[in-house]
Amino acid sequence: MRYRLPGGRLLFDDLDLSVLEGESLVLLGPSGVGKSTLLRLLAGLEEPAGGELRLGSQAGGDGRAHSYGVVFQKPLLYPWLSVRENVALGGRFRALRGRVDTAHVDELLEHFGIAELADARTDQISGGQAQRVAVVRAAATRPEILLLDEPFSALDPVTRAESQRWLVGVTAELGVTTVMVTHDVDEALVVGSRIALLGSTGRVQDHWINPAHGTTDSDPDLRASILASYRTA
Ligand SMILES: Nc1ncnc2c1ncn2[C@@H]1O[C@H](COP(=O)(O)OP(=O)(O)OP(=O)(O)O)[C@@H](O)[C@H]1O
Numbered sequence: 111m112r113y114r115l116p117g118g119r120l121l122f123d124d125l126d127l128s129v130l131e132g133e134s135l136v137l138l139g140p141s142g143v144g145k146s147t148l149l150r151l152l153a154g155l156e157e158p159a160g161g162e163l164r165l166g167s168q169a170g171g172d173g174r175a176h177s178y179g180v181v182f183q184k185p186l187l188y189p190w191l192s193v194r195e196n197v198a199l200g201g202r203f204r205a206l207r208g209r210v211d212t213a214h215v216d217e218l219l220e221h222f223g224i225a226e227l228a229d230a231r232t233d234q235i236s237g238g239q240a241q242r243v244a245v246v247r248a249a250a251t252r253p254e255i256l257l258l259d260e261p262f263s264a265l266d267p268v269t270r271a272e273s274q275r276w277l278v279g280v281t282a283e284l285g286v287t288t289v290m291v292t293h294d295v296d297e298a299l300v301v302g303s304r305i306a307l308l309g310s311t312g313r314v315q316d317h318w319i320n321p322a323h324g325t326t327d328s329d330p331d332l333r334a335s336i337l338a339s340y341r342t343a
Contacts, residue, residue: 111161113144113151121147122312124161129255134281134288134323136302138295138336140343143308145291149257152289153178179248181258185240187247189233194219196232197247215250222246222280238262238269245277249284256281258290262297271326274300278324295336299328305336309343 113122121144129135129152137145150156151163187196198215219225224242227235232243241261248256261277262270274297281288290301298305303323309315316339322328 111151111163112159113147113156114159115147120159120312122158125313127306127314129287129289130304131287132285134278134290134301134303136298136305137289137291137308138293138298138302138305138340139308140293140310140340143310143343144312145293145308146259148308149180149259149289149291152255153180153257177251177253178255178257179251179253181241181244181248181256181261183260183263185232185237185244187232187240187243189231191232192229193224193232193235193243194228196243197250199247218246218250221283223276236269238265238273241265241273242276245280249280249286252284253286255287255289258288260292261290263292263294270297271300275324275326277301282324295333295340296328298336299333300324300326307336307339307343315339315343 111122111125111127112120113125115121125148127148137148139145147156151158188199191199194215197219216225216228219228222242224239224246227239227243232240235243245258245261262273265273278301292298292301299320299322301323302320304317304319306317307315318332318336320332
């Protein structure tokens, strides 16, 4: 797949990456290599300049998921609405109507451990809580793929670590294919069942299967190997 930036620079010349159904893929890489842009391409928010974008078994199709949920660095919640209303919001958009069963929003909040926040206004909850609401809101539309762009980067280290493990539980429970962008190797080791390292050449420089994802017991050899490759990315 090829992609040209609005100014004309070729960001991706020959990028080869498949997202496999059901996996939790982490796109790792230093600042500026194009991780967020790649996420936007996967979401269909940007157009490739050529080649094919393929997700899982969808070879031959347009390569895009037909439905996706996106979570950005900022939770982007409506501050004048309650948590319950924010999560139910998906059902209000015409294109998504019917996807969120508003009657079950409370059940969803309960299930993912944020029921006590249901009536709170979203400008009165913490950053970590707001990001959980943003994830549940995106997941509530039952997307084929959940795209996350450094969702926990603004959180303190303890909340961040808790949120990472919480996310792994949520995505495993839903069985949703996930692609998350980060530049943090340790975050990648917790969240990713597969980790792809994007390099400054605009290509996937390396990728690793991570059998210990979802745990804090990362394999030290795997961590060392990722770090070594990261230094040259
Ligand atoms: N709209 C745009 N017009 C021109 N250049 C852009 C545009 N958006 C991004 N870029 C450039 O494209 C490159 C990749 O940006 P991108 O945000 O995808 O990188 P990233 O790996 O996600 O970085 P970070 O980790 O800092 O968020 C950068 O050099 C950036 O300056």
